[in-house]
Amino acid sequence: MAGSTFGTLFRVTTAGESHGPGNVCIVDGCPPGMELSAEDLIPDLQRRKPGQSRIVSPRKEDDTPEILSGVFEGRTTGTPIAILIRNEDQRSQDYGDIKDKYRPGHADYTFDAKFGLRDYRGGGRSSARETTVRVAAAAIAKKLLRLTHGIEVVGYVDQVGELRATGIKPEEVTLEQVEANPVRCPDADMAAKMEELITDVRKRQDSIGGASTIVATNVPAGWGEPVFDKLKADLGKAMFSLPAVMGVEYGQGFGVATARGTEHCDTFVPDADKAPPIGTDTNRHGGMLGGISSGLPIVLRCAVKPTSSIPQDRPTVDRNGKPTTIATRGRHDPCLLPRFVPMGEAMMALVLADHMLRQRAIHTADQSG
């Protein structure tokens, strides 16, 4: 229980189900004095929501956020910021079938095993609908990171099924490139092929997996706490807390399994652009060494499974373990990746904002006596 709070100093608590009255988050710990309005939350909510293009779910969600507290005369006050996003397009009738049957790949069964009952409308609490307020909370974190350190957090799709875009340089990708196509793959040629593949999969009443890379640039060296709260540990938790993420890797990632030390380790070199003036010539380490940021871009990659909601009849069991079949006929994404991008960015931004504040508490010499 009590697993709906994330972060130590920049702390987000969420509540809400897919088909209840709405989703709420409380962002506690945002420093005071930062300009903020509901407008700041809209762009990422727009990127996250369904119905943006023909390759994502045609559901309509308005996702209009209301800031209920913590902002006064256009600035944050340092007190908790509550954000409410009401659920509007709730066609509960779409979901009646899943009351007693367990959808393959979904959390229906495990929620019942855990709680003994569940809100079976949509995925209830296990629905990705819950991530709306994470994205809203993270818009605040992103703004804070940008204003204080010029940090940009940008994600993109680099794989859909067998199609993998291998030539992208993570640290050079811009939001504009990502938003230039509905797949959110900055390689335009590959994006076109991916879109075609997703369309094909949807026609076959199937779904498809993929991968997304999330990058943060301008993170100073020194963030992250040994030994359990390493930046890579907290980012790992953050990413795996998102629905459908089955793998996370940093820098060279699983490629290290076949690497020799002499080829993996990046070489420290002078870098006048940094303070201290030290960098590495390459970034196979993904921007963290010993779990602490190195000043190089933070680069991680998430494997995202194919949507479990598929409009074909499939075998399953009911609550009593009796065999039956089920098809999920709602309006669902054939590929989660395009809408995953803002969610992945959100979780990275929340972790970075938290560690920024944690590092602030330490980064001063005045106790040296």
Place this chain on the structure above:
Amino acid sequence: MAGSTFGTLFRVTTAGESHGPGNVCIVDGCPPGMELSAEDLIPDLQRRKPGQSRIVSPRKEDDTPEILSGVFEGRTTGTPIAILIRNEDQRSQDYGDIKDKYRPGHADYTFDAKFGLRDYRGGGRSSARETTVRVAAAAIAKKLLRLTHGIEVVGYVDQVGELRATGIKPEEVTLEQVEANPVRCPDADMAAKMEELITDVRKRQDSIGGASTIVATNVPAGWGEPVFDKLKADLGKAMFSLPAVMGVEYGQGFGVATARGTEHCDTFVPDADKAPPIGTDTNRHGGMLGGISSGLPIVLRCAVKPTSSIPQDRPTVDRNGKPTTIATRGRHDPCLLPRFVPMGEAMMALVLADHMLRQRAIHTADQSG
């Protein structure tokens, strides 16, 4: 700061450096009445320590644990259990060179960037020496899991460089199979090849990466907390908190990126051996759905980078950013994987013990009125 505590109810706090007086952990939250003595901690400490075979570091560490509290007349009392493991084989002179130079791939630079100074003997706090007390703490967790639920946590090496053992069935691997060879790969033929490869790499004064799978069997359905403290999220954090881990994946892992929904989703089937009598026919989901345990074995896999300590001269910079060279001539593992196994098991056991207690707090119907 304050990143040395892990867990909510079964909570471990560690302290210690590689070349200071010793490492300590405090295990808070172990239920009372469980038989426990220092003997229980020895086997996994033996598995973790260097000097076990010719393919791991020849350093000698005695790793004799002393239980300082929390056990009375051979049983846990419910109060915190402190464990002290003194450092004995501290050849500090091996490490003098790294005071002012940054070793590639190590945390020397990032610790300096974070703290402004560092204990430069060995890796100090960033050394894997710190994991001794995690392994000791986890021996308690393992015992608790075994006694209460028959849970077994077993890890093994399935990849060293290009050599990957693909035929192993994770849920069938036994501790005996793992311990049958120094590589800790239960596929004996592959283990022999891996050993040869590691020996070759060491001769070339290089190091090599690999991967390890960690499995927990008999975990009941229902453990893990939506939405941030999902079991997969806490396990992800746990694994990434270990040194050198660059990737973590569950079940089908990164393979989901190329999968279709119809092929990825495991099918729910009746399973009379379980309570409730429900299972899945396959385990591509890795034992968790919606981040909550499904009753199937928990299966995860970690990518571990090649040891950064290599006894060759390599270019780097000093504290002032001035180019220089460094070789790490200490006694180091050419391949971290064999000794990673007990560390990976340890972190999984700590997470499971914590979530077992968290689930105990909820799993009762007496509030239903």
Place this chain on the structure above:
Amino acid sequence: MAGSTFGTLFRVTTAGESHGPGNVCIVDGCPPGMELSAEDLIPDLQRRKPGQSRIVSPRKEDDTPEILSGVFEGRTTGTPIAILIRNEDQRSQDYGDIKDKYRPGHADYTFDAKFGLRDYRGGGRSSARETTVRVAAAAIAKKLLRLTHGIEVVGYVDQVGELRATGIKPEEVTLEQVEANPVRCPDADMAAKMEELITDVRKRQDSIGGASTIVATNVPAGWGEPVFDKLKADLGKAMFSLPAVMGVEYGQGFGVATARGTEHCDTFVPDADKAPPIGTDTNRHGGMLGGISSGLPIVLRCAVKPTSSIPQDRPTVDRNGKPTTIATRGRHDPCLLPRFVPMGEAMMALVLADHMLRQRAIHTADQSG
């Protein structure tokens, strides 16, 4: 920062200001299956709100709670319960004067010192308005405690100024007795005198302090965690987190300072009504020994200062430290005590619900092997 969350397993996070859009709480960790509706929250909200009688503030607050999540088909689901209470009667014009002047006894100055700016409408975040959602959250805790253990949490006023009701037996006070008069003092004669005194103080444009006792009956022996999370420690934090509380004492309280050990210590006696069949003959210890519940009623008493809002001109300084005068002409309680009672009960209930769940995690013998 991040100080708006309370509790480990039964965890409440709040947000909201007195004159913003509303106050919100998220109750995370309530076990599933408990009947719950917004109706359950109303009675205590009614007791807390202003305008109930002529001795409390005539402000009107409707305090209609909306449950936004965590309840499905009339039962809790185990997922977080968000509650929204909108602010309705916001006469901001009443407060314009305090933008630049510091009201004596209020948090205006310390909020400015902390945050550099503040929401100066009403007390903003420091207003007791914030406690509405604590009271709503605690109504859930109270119901849980009642259903699972028959625990009742009841508070009452035992002192207003010089008037102290000394003959009340804490463990025998009922909610009905407390609600029988507007002062919430179960001694009817004393209540009448207290009401007269408060009326007199109000006419003099002054305010007056007092004290309130909060009692929990039927708490089983064994709740509370050594050494920092003792029940008395967590209750102490809980009470001191309420506005205006300047002192907290348990059982004999400050009376222990003049006591001898032979007279203070309660004697253990057989008590067939308890399990185990052990009690004490008296309850000077206030229901906790070593900070852990003893099975006797939990009894604590809070000293509450006189309202700082007084409609007389008083000297103060402005933001620049320049002397000036201020009068607080809003609609304020001349004595906080009557409305403090449900707030004190609320905080006790939140602590007990949390420790009930914490004890559930430990109270089983199945690890004894």
Place this chain on the structure above:
Amino acid sequence: MAGSTFGTLFRVTTAGESHGPGNVCIVDGCPPGMELSAEDLIPDLQRRKPGQSRIVSPRKEDDTPEILSGVFEGRTTGTPIAILIRNEDQRSQDYGDIKDKYRPGHADYTFDAKFGLRDYRGGGRSSARETTVRVAAAAIAKKLLRLTHGIEVVGYVDQVGELRATGIKPEEVTLEQVEANPVRCPDADMAAKMEELITDVRKRQDSIGGASTIVATNVPAGWGEPVFDKLKADLGKAMFSLPAVMGVEYGQGFGVATARGTEHCDTFVPDADKAPPIGTDTNRHGGMLGGISSGLPIVLRCAVKPTSSIPQDRPTVDRNGKPTTIATRGRHDPCLLPRFVPMGEAMMALVLADHMLRQRAIHTADQSG
């Protein structure tokens, strides 16, 4: 469970029993670069230990602390500092009688009720012996507070039984005055009377209660977090986490119950010595308004009960609830107050160090854009 950790950023975890091998604490979050050695911990440990004078317990405890980690070349490194204090004078035979009988006023019964078993040697985990490592940890906090802000935390005894020293000005008391007599009452005449009273009580084989005031000077305005982590809330928890504390009050304390608002509220006045140049003319508020420090001295007072260990036969029950008698013949303090002083100071220092770091994370304008 898991109640042995205290603090958010400056975090202390303790373990240990009175008659086990020793007590340990891990101080996580101390900033790097501060000079520190075991010598720094000795003075307060000396003040806490028994055997200092004829009015405290004649037990001998050597209390030699060993720093096991977190300090390198005489300075803190920012990594956790583990401190071990071994138990030496363990006359377990003194305590055999309490295995099956419950000592009145002690935690024997409640520990059994909680855990089902207990370390019955001495008080085990409930013994005040556990506070040794809190005092050691707090010596680090005190040094940090002194070096960074010139903060001094000083406590003293102001009441023993009926003898109350009422003329002491809390903010003017010095450590030297406190240490000038064995009672630790800075009023020398009163101290002599108190000593006489304690001696008399001891001769009568009884014990006596009292009260202690703890003061922190030079705490800047702005520390403490609304709404649950108010400075007064965290200090309240801290004090009540100490054994034998039955009441805590700030500033005017329980005196507010009889006060009128016009007389209680301190008046804001210009104060050129402060930044911002604002203070109050008096300090009835105890240095906190809205739970946030005001720049005035933090002043709190604790009521401490008489020692429960009394060498007279007293009625009680055994584990089965059967009536019997018990006398506690060990070497115990007839009055806890003199040795309480360093414990109270310790807990205040730990809270202040934590909130200092929390405020550092917020107190900057660079997010104002």
